[in-house]
Amino acid sequence: MLKPFLKVLTPHQALELLKLFGPLEVEQISMRDGLFRVLAESVKAAEDMPGFDRSTMDGFAVRSMDTFGAGEGAPALFRIIGEVPMGEILNIKLKKGEAVRIWTGGAMPSNSDAVVMIEHAEELGRDTLEVFKAVPPFDNVVRRGEDFKKGETLLETGNRLRPQDLGLLAAMGKQNVKVHRKPAVAVISSGDEIVPIDQQPPPGCMRDVNRYTITSMIQEAHANPVWIGVAPDRLDALSSLIKQAMQSADLVLISGGSSMGSRDHVIEAIGSHEDSEILVHGVSLSPGKPLILARVGRQPIAGLPGHPVSAMMCFEQFIIPLIRRLEGEGVLQPFLRPSCRALLSRNIPSREGRMDFVRVRLLRRAEDIIAVPMPAKSGMISSVVRADGVITIEPDCEGLYKGEEVTVNLFARWIGRSLEKEHISGHEVAGRSFGSLFESTEQEKLSRI
Amino acid sequence: MLKPFLKVLTPHQALELLKLFGPLEVEQISMRDGLFRVLAESVKAAEDMPGFDRSTMDGFAVRSMDTFGAGEGAPALFRIIGEVPMGEILNIKLKKGEAVRIWTGGAMPSNSDAVVMIEHAEELGRDTLEVFKAVPPFDNVVRRGEDFKKGETLLETGNRLRPQDLGLLAAMGKQNVKVHRKPAVAVISSGDEIVPIDQQPPPGCMRDVNRYTITSMIQEAHANPVWIGVAPDRLDALSSLIKQAMQSADLVLISGGSSMGSRDHVIEAIGSHEDSEILVHGVSLSPGKPLILARVGRQPIAGLPGHPVSAMMCFEQFIIPLIRRLEGEGVLQPFLRPSCRALLSRNIPSREGRMDFVRVRLLRRAEDIIAVPMPAKSGMISSVVRADGVITIEPDCEGLYKGEEVTVNLFARWIGRSLEKEHISGHEVAGRSFGSLFESTEQEKLSRI
Numbered sequence: 001m002l003k004p005f006l007k008v009l010t011p012h013q014a015l016e017l018l019k020l021f022g023p024l025e026v027e028q029i030s031m032r033d034g035l036f037r038v039l040a041e042s043v044k045a046a047e048d049m050p051g052f053d054r055s056t057m058d059g060f061a062v063r064s065m066d067t068f069g070a071g072e073g074a075p076a077l078f079r080i081i082g083e084v085p086m087g088e089i090l091n092i093k094l095k096k097g098e099a100v101r102i103w104t105g106g107a108m109p110s111n112s113d114a115v116v117m118i119e120h121a122e123e124l125g126r127d128t129l130e131v132f133k134a135v136p137p138f139d140n141v142v143r144r145g146e147d148f149k150k151g152e153t154l155l156e157t158g159n160r161l162r163p164q165d166l167g168l169l170a171a172m173g174k175q176n177v178k179v180h181r182k183p184a185v186a187v188i189s190s191g192d193e194i195v196p197i198d199q200q201p202p203p204g205c206m207r208d209v210n211r212y213t214i215t216s217m218i219q220e221a222h223a224n225p226v227w228i229g230v231a232p233d234r235l236d237a238l239s240s241l242i243k244q245a246m247q248s249a250d251l252v253l254i255s256g257g258s259s260m261g262s263r264d265h266v267i268e269a270i271g272s273h274e275d276s277e278i279l280v281h282g283v284s285l286s287p288g289k290p291l292i293l294a295r296v297g298r299q300p301i302a303g304l305p306g307h308p309v310s311a312m313m314c315f316e317q318f319i320i321p322l323i324r325r326l327e328g329e330g331v332l333q334p335f336l337r338p339s340c341r342a343l344l345s346r347n348i349p350s351r352e353g354r355m356d357f358v359r360v361r362l363l364r365r366a367e368d369i370i371a372v373p374m375p376a377k378s379g380m381i382s383s384v385v386r387a388d389g390v391i392t393i394e395p396d397c398e399g400l401y402k403g404e405e406v407t408v409n410l411f412a413r414w415i416g417r418s419l420e421k422e423h424i425s426g427h428e429v430a431g432r433s434f435g436s437l438f439e440s441t442e443q444e445k446l447s448r449i
Numbered sequence: 450m451l452k453p454f455l456k457v458l459t460p461h462q463a464l465e466l467l468k469l470f471g472p473l474e475v476e477q478i479s480m481r482d483g484l485f486r487v488l489a490e491s492v493k494a495a496e497d498m499p500g501f502d503r504s505t506m507d508g509f510a511v512r513s514m515d516t517f518g519a520g521e522g523a524p525a526l527f528r529i530i531g532e533v534p535m536g537e538i539l540n541i542k543l544k545k546g547e548a549v550r551i552w553t554g555g556a557m558p559s560n561s562d563a564v565v566m567i568e569h570a571e572e573l574g575r576d577t578l579e580v581f582k583a584v585p586p587f588d589n590v591v592r593r594g595e596d597f598k599k600g601e602t603l604l605e606t607g608n609r610l611r612p613q614d615l616g617l618l619a620a621m622g623k624q625n626v627k628v629h630r631k632p633a634v635a636v637i638s639s640g641d642e643i644v645p646i647d648q649q650p651p652p653g654c655m656r657d658v659n660r661y662t663i664t665s666m667i668q669e670a671h672a673n674p675v676w677i678g679v680a681p682d683r684l685d686a687l688s689s690l691i692k693q694a695m696q697s698a699d700l701v702l703i704s705g706g707s708s709m710g711s712r713d714h715v716i717e718a719i720g721s722h723e724d725s726e727i728l729v730h731g732v733s734l735s736p737g738k739p740l741i742l743a744r745v746g747r748q749p750i751a752g753l754p755g756h757p758v759s760a761m762m763c764f765e766q767f768i769i770p771l772i773r774r775l776e777g778e779g780v781l782q783p784f785l786r787p788s789c790r791a792l793l794s795r796n797i798p799s800r801e802g803r804m805d806f807v808r809v810r811l812l813r814r815a816e817d818i819i820a821v822p823m824p825a826k827s828g829m830i831s832s833v834v835r836a837d838g839v840i841t842i843e844p845d846c847e848g849l850y851k852g853e854e855v856t857v858n859l860f861a862r863w864i865g866r867s868l869e870k871e872h873i874s875g876h877e878v879a880g881r882s883f884g885s886l887f888e889s890t891e892q893e894k895l896s897r898i
Contacts, residue, residue, distance in 0.1 A: 031646075035665045049831070052653060056756070056828050086682060087642035089652040105642050105705075105755060105828075107653040147829040154834065162860060163665035164833040167757050170646045170661040171830050193536035193554050197480075197619045203538040204501065204556040212619040216484045216612035233535060256554075306554060307505075308616050333863045338785035379505050379554075380596040381620050382498070384613040385603065411611060414782045 008282035008289070010395060011317060011355050015332045017279045017293060018321055021300050023328035024181040024250060031169045034161045036222040037179040038327040043155040048145035049171055052089070053108040057140040060099040060121055060129060061112035067134040075130035080123070084109060099129050108141060115140035147171070158330045180328040183223045185319075186249035187214050188241050190231040190266065191256040191306060209308045209381050210255035217315050221323050221335070223251075238269040246273075246299055250326055253319065254292075256306030266303040270294045284354040284395060287378035288313040300326075309378040313357050313390075337409040339389070342371035344406055348391075349399040359387035360408055371408050388412055457731035457738070459844060460766060460804050464781045466728045466742060467770055470749050472777035473630040473699060480618045483610045485671040486628040487776040492604040497594035498620055501538070502557040506589040509548040509570055509578060510561035516583045524579035529572070533558060548578050557590060564589035596620070607779045629777040632672045634768075635698035636663050637690050639680040639715065640705040640755060658757045658830055659704035666764050670772050670784070687718040695722075695748055699775055702768065703741075705755030715752045719743045733803040733844065736827035737762040749775075758827040762806050762839075786858040788838070791820035793855055797840075798848040808836035809857055820857055837861055 009017075026040040055061065062078060070076035078099035084090045084106040092100060094111040102108070102115060117140065120133040148154060154168055155161075161169075161177070169177065189208045197207045208230060215225035228245045231238040231254070238254075245252040254266055270276050273296040280293035287310035292303030300322060304311040321332040342362055350356045360371040371391065376383030389410040393400060400406060458466075475489040504510065511527060519525035527548035533539045533555040541549060543560040551557070551564060566589065569582040597603060603617055604610075610618075610626070618626065638657045646656045657679060664674035677694045680687040680703070687703075694701040703715055719725050722745040729742035736759035741752030749771060753760040770781040791811055799805045809820040820840065825832030838859040842849060849855060 035668055050655065056826060086640060087654045105640065142826055142828050148831045160862060163662045163669060164761065164830060166665050167658045167662035167830045168834050170658045171656055173646050173656055175647055191535060191554065197622050198624055201500065205536045206499065207620055207622055209616040209619045213612045213616035216615050219484055220612060312613065331863045335862050336787035336859060338787050377505060377591055379591050381613060381616045382596045385617050410785060413609060413784050414780045
């Protein structure tokens, strides 16, 4: 059943193949557990929101026409005939020249159509009010159904629920929602040289880095990681771990083995399962080229490169879109990252037809942010720790020029706004201590921009 | 102990006051639970990484000098004297003209200093190799300590741990880390008009929206929400819920009550506790002005506006920085959001000295992205569901001009790249169905840009 593609695909071609995989089953959950889940139903408003004309200010409900002509020198006079209690309807119908005290969120009394803010009125004695500003109809009022109307579609199938979407569901009293099941994603690390992190690696061996970066990225993508284990470079062992993984997860990820021999093992181990097909074996991506995408039945399996940085780039470009697909989102894109614009400190060549990810550090020079490409290898985990972000060079681009303005996708969760700080990053101090050597070589280039 | 500030503070002044609050205690946790936790220790490398010179390619380890002069027409000849088994050290010392088969991740044999890629060599028979390309020293090799060196500081106190940082900890075999305790954040909704979402609101009442937006934002900020309850507009009831909240959380958030009377209740209820102080009562922010920040002892308490959108803006601008502060991050900024650049469809006036948040929808017009301000009120939750993002107008800015390029902070987690799609958003379909009315009014303005 083995049908390996022999040519390296473009990132776009590889993404298109993810359409083979459909969304997971639908389940009903409490909206309290709904954050970042993907809707499997569209949600219509069951009622008008708000259900009554509502004041958006503290002040006095009036008939707006009674204020027309009022101004600083010529106040309109009103008689205060009551107060709207919060959470209740006041059974009063306003007549000409009458006003009712009202608070933010209060229900407008019949016949009133605007609220005069406290700041624009003055009480004279117990029940007389001077109004110094005319209000147009519906001023400081949210009208019944203005937020949304009964029957309106509010959220669609495929929407990933954000905090405000849950607020909307709450407003409608929707307590349960239909969503697609959250994918369980199995993780296997492979390679004879990989040892668990609690062991001192014997000479020639390394601790398992990918287990932790990959399971963390699965968590970050709001899916459930399932750790399976480290597979040695033996076909039978790998094959049986894959079988176990397929039984306990919706998507199986195998990182490494790092040797070509082992890589063939991954292909062979997948092929040893019935109704299997290799969909992708290599994508024009750097780092990240040796990606494998396959299916066993309708279940997706991916082989990620062993180099930690390559594995991370592949995860972002292909596994996040695949997770989105399994959850029923109609989008084959990575999650958007925060980004910033920066000027390149030097030329970056790129091979046409290949998507390149260039890790950069950011420096501030006067008003500009400068992106300095890092001299880093994809096997070095520190390169993505030291970097502030990544520049993507699209396949149709042959390179970027020194001084060019580029978009940097940030690893950081903040950017220093202060000009005093030279290095701006989510990990400023670590960056600085790392940077001494690096900066002395790059500083010259910077001053030459 | 009540010392209310009487003037409205600038956002910057309000943020500075958060420095009163220090980080929570330090605890030791397994690095497996470390994602997005904040380090309370700096981490130094306990050993060189990698611990040995390592191949980054499949190929042949050689002495680079033996390849010098080799080319397509003039191959250098080598004798293959062995193969490096993965995860082991080969006890061979290369002599002139000798090569050893090696895989990615393999340990370089003594005396070898570069790897010839398989693509640049051809095997002649069992043990003879032709090399068609000279390799410089250390080509396709990561040298011992090149990723990081023993003793180097890798991560600093105050760093929030990202997937790659956990990979780095794994590489070093660090199984436990010291982090600041994750804040528990109590949530109280207040207001006589607020009913739980499972009730049909009586006339004049509304369901509790803020409970769900606020607890979701707390989750999104990687803190632990603790739901306390709905407080009626009575001093004693609110005061006792605050007491309960202080006992069960590190930070207390009260949203609403929406009336000025209730707002005074929040101030009074906080003031009824010993050693309390109102730090902020009003910030020049729109929406979001009626923010309260206070302390009881060393514990922070915040009063958020009752309007859902105002509450969200205040949360992003002040509560996220406060959570960061409690977790020991040295940053008083909201988390970075994904953003994009867009052209404004019309002038937006703004009052100098006030920070304005303008919700916009994004449309694509030929190559441009157009930001269309939404005619929305802060009491309408649908406005942040329909919007693609928010433009922040800084206090020192009097407004933005039609056609000006602005940064839109996105609510979306993707942007449609295709030009066929007119509306680009994380909630495209919902946006479209919402939008018919809205677009017909805005479309004219658009065509006039």
